[in-house]
Amino acid sequence: MDKIKRNLWKKAGIYCIINVCNQKKYVGSSKNLYRRLMSHRSALRKGVHENRKLQNSWNKHGEDNFQYFILEYCQESDLISREQYYIDSIKPWYNIVQEVERLSFPEESRAKMSISRKEGIANGSIR
16 A cells, blocks of 8 residues: 555545555545554554455455545545545445444543543553
C-alpha cells in the first residue's frame, strides 16, 4: 500500500483502497484517516482483517498491488452520507455491507468504556 502520510492525522473524510491488478475497490470513512488507514494496513499485514474478501485479495496479490486514495475530506457530521454516496456511485466490490451504519453509544456507556480501557492499560491487560 502507498505510504500513509502523517498529514492525514485527525482529518475526517472518505477513502478508497484499490487493488491495481483487478481495479476492485473498498470505500470507507473515518474521522481520523491516518489512524484508520494504518489500522487497515496493520490488520492486512497480520492476516487478520475483518473483511475476508479484502484480506484474501491482499494475500493473493500482495501489499504492493494496493493503493489508497482520499476521495473527499469532509466534516465528521457528513461522513455517513458522503460514504454512502461513494458506495452507491462506485459500487466497491470489497465492501461487504452496502448500507453505511454507525453504532452510537450513549455518553454514560462511553464513559464506562473509557474507565474500563484505562484500568486495562494500568493493569497490563490492554496495551
